[in-house]
Amino acid sequence: MENEILAKLGKAVKEYDAPGAAALAGQAMELGIEPSLALDALTESIREVGDAFATGELFLPELVGAAEAMEAAMPIVEKVIKQRGETRASAGKVIAGTVFGDIHNIGKTIFSTLLTADGFEVIDLGINVPAEKFVETVRLEQPAVVAMSALLTITAQEQRNVIEALTAAGLRDGLKVIVGGGAISQRFAESIGADGYAPTAPGGVSLTRELLQI
């Protein structure tokens, strides 16, 4: 019974079935299945999809569909982990968002999805995220990495504001900050005091691994 539900949960991710994944996660938790086993089933499936994406067998619609199914199931499992006073095992916690004034979603979403598929815990703050929101979330979640996106030259400056706000709040030490997006260059990243820059979403995943030495 237990194995059957876990297998179905993993399958729901691979079939891009968000409502199904959420229902199965609920069922698994109700039956008292160990949350870490449910997490394993989810991450194993998303990794398989991620690998197939990397080899060109699957494409973004499949990758994002699988990630959305996983995201639908994850809070249900995490709730039980938290109730038990435990923490979720992951490659690292990353907060991602498109900065204030910028509503470009796609690149940041691809980056978040690839990271999730690579075993990271990603908190995606969405688009048009004010500096205060980054600061507040970093304080609360204590991530290893903050990743910011900006597509426009005009909004790229906002990445500087976020870094300054993190420094002012005393949260910059030990935190890695990375930037990306159409308007960003290595030189710009250095000029605003970021720890790294990547021109593409897969490059951002490699950069995250590199900075965390994993």
Next chain:
Amino acid sequence: MLKGFTRSYPPLHMLTAEQEASIHGGALYTMQKTGMQIEHQGALSLMAEAGCEVDFEAQRVRIPSWLIEECLRKVPSQFRLKARDPKQDLMVGGDSVYFMQGMGMRYIDLDTWETRPATGAEHRDAMIVADALPNIHLAEAWEIYTDRRNVPPVMGMLENLASGIRYSSKTQVAGNIKDTEIFAIEMAKAVGTDLFPEIEHACPLTIQEGGADAAFRYAEAGIPFVPALSVSSGATGPATLAGAVVLKIAETMAWVVMTQVHKPGAPMAIHHGISATDMRTGNKVLSTPSRGVGTAMMNQMLRVYGIPIWSNTGFASTSKKIDFQAGYEKSVGTLLSALTGGHVQMYQGGSSTELMYSPEMAVMEDDVAGWIGGVLEGPIFNEETLAIDLINEVGPIPGHYMGTAHTRKWWNKEDYFPQVADIEAYASWAATGKKDMLDNAKDKVAEILANHKPLPLSAGEDQALEGILVEARNHYRAKGMISDDEWALYMTELELTD
């Protein structure tokens, strides 16, 4: 007034009447069922008064079909765009087709194909070249070299627009970033020109506060405005062409209602461009046929509504060089857009998916615009051009047409002869340095910069323009949008350009 080109035959149709009705119905339904997110309290109030169902907290407006139909009827199908030189005025709409300078963030080095921020002098030169080219009818000073060396981003549009107004007497495109349209409108008034501003739109189904403010401000100033409704298929819109067009038409309806209830009869156009998405990277792809097909569909729908059209089908290619790929990606789509009824084609000079602008490319593509214009104008058809008497007079060989009065009169009336495309015979080509089209374009740019003198501003106009720039620089510095370090670099850079 600048005639541009006139399409002398009906636009090609891609959709059946039934398909048109399905798209229209789907868009009406979407506006009633889901509506538009409009992040502007003033707009929400106006639309509520006009009969929309408005959720002020969620900033959601559901629009009844009768109001959409009523507002669509209020949009003028043609409008005049006044340039600072009356000879460059345009009449947008109907069967006229104009070409607009393309766009691109950075200067490109044609030896290394590396891009970098442009200097003020490079921006000036690009505008002088655009001013000289016969088939650029609308100038795009704002969006060429948006990455200007040491110019703070918030001042980019205004510095570029001022440079464009100084070095070209053609009507200029403008936009909206952080309320900069307030200063852009002042500039236009100071030199007596209209602008053709594109207004930022957030896809899907969202109008942000800045976009609504800008549309209202331009409308109040009597300047036609253009919501920019681009979409990446499968990412910011449905993956299917029909679905993407339903979404874009629904958004068109929301923009039309919002702006026509604000100012009935306000002239406007719609800027559209449907792009495929590379599902390996998420990048926009400008080289697939869907871009042309989507353009044809949008052009047909907008013509049904009588809304003037700005098409960006050929505004850039995915290629990083000026090469065969750039040539086909940009020109084939632009031809299709012109044949299917697009009024303004954004075209000459931009490439590398908005990253580069090249005056040399603009020169080359001015030839392509001339070629497309020749196709649009079609044959001149009358008794004389039919040449029946002449054919019978000349008869068979050894008869010929070279020396006839008819040939002298007509040989260059229905055709466009390229300025820089290589049309030499092999022997003379080989003897004169084996130059290709790009080599010729480089020579042409040098020749234009040595000889072309754009219509100057009067001293008073120039002073007024500078005064507005100074006011804007100080305004954004006071608002903290230009740091002290940026300010120091900026001031030094401006001295270099002067």
